[in-house]
Amino acid sequence: MTKKVVRPRIQDREERKPKYFHNLVKKVEQRKWEQEIVYERKLVKERSKEDHLYADKDKFVTSAYKKKLAEQAKWMEGERLPQLREEKDDVTRKRDLSDFYLNLGKNGCIWGE
Template sequence: MKKYGLRLRFPPVQKTSKPAPPRPPPPAFAFGGGDDEDDIEREISRQASKNKSLQKIEEQHKKAMEEDPSVFDYDGVYDEMKGKIARPKVQDRTERKSKYIETLVEKAKQREREHEIVYERKLLKERSKDDHLFADKEKFVTNAYKKKLAEQAKWLDEERLHQIREERDDVSGSYLSFCCFALFFLLHM
């Protein structure tokens, strides 16, 4: 039959003819009986050896501090070690740049400018339809709006020049250059 619950394992008790050895008597000083002078001398010698070891430790401590004042600066050393590990990670984050993000930002700005120009032209057409109604009224234009229009005109001029340069330097897209090349090739065969 099995027993359930907490079961303690005890070695099987064997009955032998030998009786168990008697326990040693408790120390005499526990009950107040004993030699007080021996105890005092032992305590004095223990304190003396303890003082000598403390003096040695103190001397070693002073010697170490003279050699290197930051020898016991454990927190500073630990922070420095962790800083060396963390610094490359932070530098990687700051130094790494995406390959394409700059061009994407430039293209987004270019599209925004083009959109603004188209919107301004659309507004200009709508205003031209209503110009006959407000012909006798004065028109006021702010300096900021004039500046914006001047920047748009400058940007358009730069874009036209850039486009003209690209067309001039393009060797593969021109039909005329192809014809010239073919004619040159046929003449020199």
């Protein structure tokens, strides 16, 4: 009798997946990208201080670095769009209540019903 009760619990534990783990993985990836971008900006500032020493030399960029820069630009664009939407919908910057009433209409909250 106890084997029948214990076995489904074990199977239930095997089938479960972490609820919030994928969110943590996304945040780790986001922070990694942000840290890389900050590091690259720091390097650019340091290089700009020494540019006058190497002004007459040719600059070479590897294809891997170009690919990395393209990925960073793509990631930055993907992060910029939600920020623009958020800034557009920011309630503290609104002057009147027209957007409030418009949002009420979209959500189906109509006065008198």
